[in-house]
Amino acid sequence: MKKLLFLVIAVLGITTFASAQAKKGIQTVTIQTPTVQCESCKKRIEDYLKREDGVQKANVDFKKHVTKVTFVAERTNIENVKAAIANAGYDADDVKADEEAYKKLPKCCKKTEDGGGGMQ
Template structure:
């Protein structure tokens, strides 16, 4: 009987440890994306981030010029996410857009000072 009790406690301890390990830390951050201009920008960033390892979800709000990203902290970090946005051609907080990617953006997705942006009506 004593062996059975010890065995059950041992198995319970292992299963509790495995459950604790299976819970992955998820974090949600909001990144300022001031160069986002339109729906096209939104789609481009969201599709770029969908391919980024560890990113669970991303939502771009081009009116507020923010990008909300939910990701697994054991697979990526906020700096990698900012770099991915910059590689898509957009500024992300303190990370400036990759110049080559920015030049490939459609005119509507470029900054107003570069002749782009949404037309005011």
């Protein structure tokens, strides 16, 4: 009888734990980052996103011009993530890069029409 009771309590505990994990709301989104040019851009965005509250992981693919971000939905949202990328100086979906941050980017990270171009 004690073994059965222990088993029931264990199953309920696991179910509750799994339910609590689902409530944390881990989300992964893919954001178009068309102005990402090179490895330097990749590092800059990934480092910048590490400081964003709730962001667990960021992976920039500069060849495909996309950034995949995993975050805790209770601590941030996709709009905050896009704003963080824009504050680093890069376009993120419909959010344009912050002008001052863009001006501070190294030449290789700027758009070709601004005299830049990636070191691909």
